[in-house]
Amino acid sequence: MPEFEPKIVAFCCRYCAYTAADLAGSMRLQYSPNIRVVEMPCSGTIEHGVILNAFEKGADGVYIAGCNLGDCHFLKGNVRAIKRVAAVKKVLDEIGLGGDRLEFFHVPASEGTKFAKVANDMTERIRQLGPSPLNKSAAGNAKKEGGQTA
Amino acid sequence: MIVAQQKPINDIAQMINDCKKVLFVGCAGCVTVCLAGGEKETEVMASAMRIKRTLENNPLEAITYTCTRQCDPEYIASLDNVVKDVDAIVSLACGVGVQYLAERFKDKWVVPALDTKFIGGSTVHGVWEEKCGLCGECILHRTGGICPIIRCSKSILNGPCGGSQYGKCEVNKDIDCAWQLIYDRMKALGKLDKLMEIQPPKDWSKSRDGGPRKAIREDVMIDE
Structure with missing residues (x-):
């Protein structure tokens, strides 16, 4: 049986994590092709419904990557994102999907290596958790589709 | 404004456990301002409920609609065509909205998603205080x-x-x-x-x- 390849949606702030992804590419870093990057104007623009939607549409895992505390371009967007992620984790636990499938990471623009590490760590975490129970038929197919690389 | 808070999601799920198609109705009045039952909260609740029911092998068709207000007959009249084939209606309004829906749609199972708390206002974003005893x-x-x-x-x-x-x-x-x-x-x-x-x-x-x-x-x- 082929190894499960999770589908992970990474909502990345353009001022940090998204820029770090560019840097990871410039540095020729290899990272998990399982993540699908969505550029956000700020991690603080993430909304509860968008995260749940990602899971409903087939994501096995979701993470939001924002600036370090104190570094937000809009001052407090990352703090708000952290609170929203905590709230949605609670909902995911309540409905049985599991809050572990969702996470927030701090990824500064200058840390391409951290971007790659976060992508790899989250992929490994979701691989351990297994396919989302909502995707019984589609046990992940990142390799087939060709995941995003730097 | 009327301040309300959402009931635990499992409590709401219990009320509609035997329903296959459910209409979640938000209200763009007070409960939108107190972030309990507006358009966004309605979508989130419908989404959460769909996921929960799928995981329980009891799929739910959840549709949503947000009325300008649920406490005026003319604003809930627009639901007349939407409710026809649903097994239940979940109202994300205050107790007034729930009753207006129950009165208008007499053959439908109408349940509340919120606990209506008090009349008050916000002190800071995310905090509401009771101010009027009516x-x-x-x-x-x-x-x-x-x-x-x-x-x-x-x-x-x-x-x-x-x-x-x-x-x-x-x-x-x-x-x-x-x-x-x-x-x-x-x-x-x-x-x-x-x-x-x-x-x-x-x-x-x-x-x-x-x-x-x-x-x-x-x-x-x-x-x-």
Whole structure:
């Protein structure tokens, strides 16, 4: 049986994590092709419904990557994102999907290596958790589709 | 505004457990402002409920609609065509909205998604406080704009009581003594003499003690 390849949606702030992804590419870093990057104007623009939607549409895992505390371009967007992620984790636990499938990471623009590490760590975490129970038929197919690389 | 909070998601799920198609109805009035039952919250609840039911092998078709207000017949009339084939309606409005939907759609199972808490306002984003007791006869002109009916734990009219300690209420140290606030404000306004007027017993028949209330403005009623 082929190894499960999770589908992970990474909502990345353009001022940090998204820029770090560019840097990871410039540095020729290899990272998990399982993540699908969505550029956000700020991690603080993430909304509860968008995260749940990602899971409903087939994501096995979701993470939001924002600036370090104190570094937000809009001052407090990352703090708000952290609170929203905590709230949605609670909902995911309540409905049985599991809050572990969702996470927030701090990824500064200058840390391409951290971007790659976060992508790899989250992929490994979701691989351990297994396919989302909502995707019984589609046990992940990142390799087939060709995941995003730097 | 009316302040409400969502019930635990599992409680709502229990109410509609045997329904296959459910309409979640949000309200763009008070509950949107207090972030309990607006368009966004309605979508989130429908999404969460769909996921939960899929995981339980009991798939749910959840559709959503957000009314301008659920407490006016003309705004829920637009649901007439939407409700036809649903097994239940979940209202994310205050208790008024739930009842309006139940009255209009007599053959539908209508359930509340919110607990209606109080009439109040926000102090900071995400925090709401009770401010009005709906007593039916406002006395704020006598109390410096601070309501003793709802902000005093005993609703007393000639306070403070002996439970007032260092400006706080004996019920909870986080509750300000309303009568201390009233005294301080009247003093600052130079109107302490007004507090010397003894207030007669309040006519509670104008509040809930008189049964369900009704307000009528004949001058704005439209003749059929």
